[in-house]
Amino acid sequence: MPYGLRMHEIDNGGDMPHSTREPRRRFLKGAGMLALGGMAPAIVRAQGEPLQLGVLTPLTGAGGFDGPRMAKAMQAVIDEVNANGGLLGRKVVLVVEDGQTNPEAAVRAARKLIDVTKVPAIMGTWASAVTSAVAPLCWESKTFLTTVSGADSITRLPHQGYLIRTQPNNHLQAGKHADFIASMGVARCFMMSIQAPFAEPTQTRATEVLKEKGSQMVGTLIYDKDKTTYRSEVDRALRTNPDLIYLNGYAPDVTILLRDLYRASYAGKRFAQSYAVTSKVLESLPHQVTEGVITVQPSADVTSPAYELAKKRLGIAEPDSYETQATDWASLVSLAIAKAKLATGTGIRDNVRKICQGDGTKVYSAVEGLKLLAQGREINYEGASGPCDFTDIGDIVDCKFRYNKVADGKFVLLKVA
Amino acid sequence: MPSLADVGQLLVNGVMAGTILAVPAIGLTAIYAVLRFPNFALASHATIGAFAGYVANARLGWPLLPSVAIAFIVAGGVGVITDETVLKRFRPAGYITTAIASIALTIALENVVRFVFGNELRGYELPIQRDWRIGAIRVGPQQVTNLAIAGVAMAALFGFLGFTRMGKAMRAVADNPMLAAIKGIDADTIGRIVNFVGMGLAGLGGMLIGLDTTIDPLTGFRSILSVFAAAVVGGLGSIPGAVIGALTVGIGEELCLLFLSPDYRSAVGFVAILVVLTLRPRGILGQRAY
Numbered sequence: 001m002p003y004g005l006r007m008h009e010i011d012n013g014g015d016m017p018h019s020t021r022e023p024r025r026r027f028l029k030g031a032g033m034l035a036l037g038g039m040a041p042a043i044v045r046a047q048g049e050p051l052q053l054g055v056l057t058p059l060t061g062a063g064g065f066d067g068p069r070m071a072k073a074m075q076a077v078i079d080e081v082n083a084n085g086g087l088l089g090r091k092v093v094l095v096v097e098d099g100q101t102n103p104e105a106a107v108r109a110a111r112k113l114i115d116v117t118k119v120p121a122i123m124g125t126w127a128s129a130v131t132s133a134v135a136p137l138c139w140e141s142k143t144f145l146t147t148v149s150g151a152d153s154i155t156r157l158p159h160q161g162y163l164i165r166t167q168p169n170n171h172l173q174a175g176k177h178a179d180f181i182a183s184m185g186v187a188r189c190f191m192m193s194i195q196a197p198f199a200e201p202t203q204t205r206a207t208e209v210l211k212e213k214g215s216q217m218v219g220t221l222i223y224d225k226d227k228t229t230y231r232s233e234v235d236r237a238l239r240t241n242p243d244l245i246y247l248n249g250y251a252p253d254v255t256i257l258l259r260d261l262y263r264a265s266y267a268g269k270r271f272a273q274s275y276a277v278t279s280k281v282l283e284s285l286p287h288q289v290t291e292g293v294i295t296v297q298p299s300a301d302v303t304s305p306a307y308e309l310a311k312k313r314l315g316i317a318e319p320d321s322y323e324t325q326a327t328d329w330a331s332l333v334s335l336a337i338a339k340a341k342l343a344t345g346t347g348i349r350d351n352v353r354k355i356c357q358g359d360g361t362k363v364y365s366a367v368e369g370l371k372l373l374a375q376g377r378e379i380n381y382e383g384a385s386g387p388c389d390f391t392d393i394g395d396i397v398d399c400k401f402r403y404n405k406v407a408d409g410k411f412v413l414l415k416v417a
Numbered sequence: 418m419p420s421l422a423d424v425g426q427l428l429v430n431g432v433m434a435g436t437i438l439a440v441p442a443i444g445l446t447a448i449y450a451v452l453r454f455p456n457f458a459l460a461s462h463a464t465i466g467a468f469a470g471y472v473a474n475a476r477l478g479w480p481l482l483p484s485v486a487i488a489f490i491v492a493g494g495v496g497v498i499t500d501e502t503v504l505k506r507f508r509p510a511g512y513i514t515t516a517i518a519s520i521a522l523t524i525a526l527e528n529v530v531r532f533v534f535g536n537e538l539r540g541y542e543l544p545i546q547r548d549w550r551i552g553a554i555r556v557g558p559q560q561v562t563n564l565a566i567a568g569v570a571m572a573a574l575f576g577f578l579g580f581t582r583m584g585k586a587m588r589a590v591a592d593n594p595m596l597a598a599i600k601g602i603d604a605d606t607i608g609r610i611v612n613f614v615g616m617g618l619a620g621l622g623g624m625l626i627g628l629d630t631t632i633d634p635l636t637g638f639r640s641i642l643s644v645f646a647a648a649v650v651g652g653l654g655s656i657p658g659a660v661i662g663a664l665t666v667g668i669g670e671e672l673c674l675l676f677l678s679p680d681y682r683s684a685v686g687f688v689a690i691l692v693v694l695t696l697r698p699r700g701i702l703g704q705r706a707y
Contacts, residue, residue, distance in 0.1 A: 064536035195680040222680040226639040228437070228626045231430050233679050235423075235555070242432065252639075255538055256630045263548045263557050280537040284631045286545050406630055 002255055002298040046197075051090040051343050053078070053333060054097070054143075055118035056109055056134065057326075058326060061101025062250040063126040065278050070326035071096050077330035077366055078203045084367045087337050099125060103133035110134045114141045120337070120345045123329040125149060127250075128197040138162055144336075144348040146329040148322060149198035155393040161349045164332075164394040166325040166385050168298050168401075170198045174205035176401055177296055180417070181206075181244060181271060182213030190242035191220045192233060192257065194249035202248055218242055225253055234260045244269040251276050255285060262289045274320075274404070279411070287409040298385075299402035299416050306364035306384040312416045320383060321402075328383035331366035332356055335381055356381040357389040422553035427671040431686040433560045435647075435667020436567045437629070441622030441640070442647040442659040443574060444615035450591035450654040451611040454512035457643065458499060459619045460653045461526035463637030466492035466620015467627040468530055475542045484541075485566055485624055492620020493613040499526070500612045523638070531634040538631040563625045570621055573658065574614065578656065587611055591654065646686035652700025661701050665689060 042090035055074055057067035071094070078092050086092050095117050097109035106125065113119050114137060121144040125131040128151035130270070135154065139162040140143040147154065148167040155169060168176075181189055188211055193199035199222045207217040219240040224232050234257065237245055245261065247254045247270060261270065274297035282290055298321045300307055310319045310327045333348055335355040340347030355369065360378030363369040369379045381388055386399045403414040441463055448456045469491035474484035499522060507518040546558045578584035589597040590607045598604060622644075623637050642664060651662025666686045673685045693701060 028666075060531060060536055144651040222678060224680050224682045227682065228630055228640065229430070229434060229556075230679075231555070232427055232674050235426060236674070236679070251538060252631070252633065252635075257544060259630070262545060264555060265547050284540040289545055 012390035021269060048090040050093045051087055052093050052095050052117055052119050054113035055094050055124050056097050056099045056122050058101040058126045059098040059122035062252055063101040065280055066322045067126060070322050073314060073323040073326035074123060074330040077327055080367050082335050084370060087334055088343060099130050101127050103129050106130040107133050110137050114143050120343050121333045121348055132197060133161055135159055142345040144345040148325050152201045152380045153197050155395050158351055164347060164390050166328055166396055169395050170201050170400045171205050174202040175209045178206040178209035182210055182215040186244040188216055188218045188242045189244045189246060190218055191246040191248060192237055194225050194253055195222050226379040230257050230260050234264050238264060238266060242268055242273055247272040249276055251278060251281050255281055258289050276316050282409050290406045293406045296402045297321050297402050300384055301386045303386060304382060307381055309365050310384040324384035325356050328385050330390055331381060334366045335369045338370050355379050426554050427674060429554055431668030433564060435664035437625045438643055438647050438667055439660045439663035440567050440570055440619050441619045441644045442663045443656055444618035445644055445660040446648045446654055446656055447611055448615040452608055454515040456519045458523040460641035461523040462492045462496050462616040462619040463623030464527060464530055464634055465495050467623035467632040467636050468534060470624035471539055471632060473539060488620045488624035489617040491492035493617030496612045496616020498611050527634050538633050540631045541628055559629055563628055567625060583610060643686050646690050650689050650700060652678035652702040655702040658700055658702035
């Protein structure tokens with residue numbers, strides 16, 4: 001199904017408000033009825049303006065596979081919230097913009113959400129470069145931002161608390177990945193990273209951990225994106241004779257790297273993030289090219305009751321980490337607004353930790369939490385992506401990882417650890 | 418110290434990359450030579466060509482060469498239609514307005530492709546082969562095929578320009594539109610032909626890029642800056658210049674790896690523009706079409 005259509009559905013789906021035009025339309029309608037038949041005037045029913053929340057996922061570009069699914073997961077939570085009476089007596093509406101996996105386009109879209117739509121929260125930035133560009137707009141305008149970007153630098157920005165991420169940061173990820181690589185008995189690892197904010201910190205941390213575990217990083221390189229071939233880069237990597245090559249990029253470039261490695265007859269292991277080797281990537285490449293590739297992703301908390309609820313809500317057997325993180329953002333933001341009794345970025349910032357950590361009653365969905373908050377009870381939201389406990393700078397405290405291996409064009413679970 | 422084999426491998430890689438780049442660069446420069454504006458809609462036409470070839474190859478099961486021909490024909494056809502319906506109206510407003518309209522057009526067309534095919538990466542139904550090793554140098558069979566297709570396309574174009582009446586008329590309009598008009602050459606017809614050939618080459622180039630990688634709606638957009646760099650370095654408006662410019666950018670981007678980290682590769686094309694234009698403001702071969 002084309003994503004353009006999906007965006008349209010989410011963006012303008014039947015119940016999208018036209019708040020500024022509505023009263024005038026009602027007036028005209030009423031006046032028209034009076035003029036036509038002198039009938040009773042239309043009764044203008046008082047109704048709160050809908051509460052608009054911003055969604056800025058990449059619907060196109062390298063993140064175009066995850067973005068639309070994330071937007072859908074958020075919409076599913078908001079539908080439940082609306083069915084339960086909305087927030088602060090108002091109906092909640094998601095305003096979806098396309099970040100295009102492109103900082104410049106995302107900044108324009110964020111400006112629209114902040115300045116025109118005036119949303120209290122923007123949920124969904126995906127690429128680290130996009131989040132780095134959008135975050136300053138958010139904290140300057142006191143808009144709350146939730147993200148899956150992994151670069152360490154993001155939570156170190158002076159965001160004054162207006163940012164949380166449910167994705168493990170780079171440091172945590174790189175360390176765990178290196179630990180896993182060493183546990184496979186790999187002696188010589190080479191890392192090829194796309195030019196992105198996460199490239200160097202990941203290389204540095206993985207090198208440290210590999211050394212601690214008795215393995216070795218025999219070389220690293222950072223490559224340019226948007227190239228049609230990486231043959232020379234592959235040659236450089238192969239000269240170090242690695243047992244494993246960690247392809248730390250995005251789908252378009254990792255696809256080319258996998259092809260070029262196959263052509264160069266590289267027989268060692270290949271390791272990549274799951275967002276770089278997706279099921280669509282497997283479909284687009286011959287099986288012999290992807291055979292044996294190991295992928296890693298932050299895992300949803302598959303044992304959590306929140307995960308079971310997300311499965312039912314989305315109607316899919318195994319929601320992935322991105323869908324569950326998006327589920328958690330929509331829930332956290334909704335609960336923080338209800339707790340603050342105020343739909344502002346500052347209200348969300350000051351209350352988000354009051355609803356997701358601490359001694360309150362554990363809840364596993366937004367609706368469940370909203371009911372308890374309405375009774376004046378304290379809650380602790382436990383998410384589908386993990387426990388959703390945040391440090392002072394907005395990082396999650398811990399999370400699980402899922403390792404898959406490609407066999408005959410399909411993913412086979414190696415382990416969740 | 419890099420070995421001779423390393424330099425040789427980089428040179429081979431550079432020639433391969435440059436030759437593929439040359440195909441759409443010729444398209445860009447040919448359109449510029451006749452219509453006098455840089456047509457950035459080339460990016461989306463490269464994508465359209467790549468997808469037309471994909472439909473022929475992966476959906477209809479056609480072999481490589483007919484699929485490549487379809488890429489050329491569909492992109493060329495779309496090029497004529499978009500020029501007639503959109504860009505032609507902008508031309509009286511000047512080349513800057515037309516160039517900007519072409520950027521808008523390319524984004525619109527790219528989204529049409531996205532609407533029809535979605536965002537995911539797609540690959541052609543071609544077996545992937547291991548590289549040949551010739552001494553210390555590695556060469557890919559697919560690259561050699563691409564090189565041959567690009568070479569044949571360029572030879573055909575040069576034959577068309579050099580030996581056919583229409584080709585000569587095209588060069589005449591490019592060199593001196595007023596004189597050509599006095600001689601009774603219809604500039605509109607020539608405009609249509611150059612659009613067909615130029616955008617056809619873009620489509621072919623898009624497919625050649627896709628054969629070596631995968632395709633998605635941004636395939637053309639990702640390469641357009643390098644294509645533009647190649648055309649400018651060679652001399653915008655000069656068709657042999659586009660080939661020389663593409664080889665300069667292609668080989669330059671590879672050889673720079675001897676001294677620079679790979680993440681500076683794209684910068685090389687643009688440094689080449691600055692150096693060449695500083696020394697030769699009209700590009701390596703100037704702006705004579707042929």
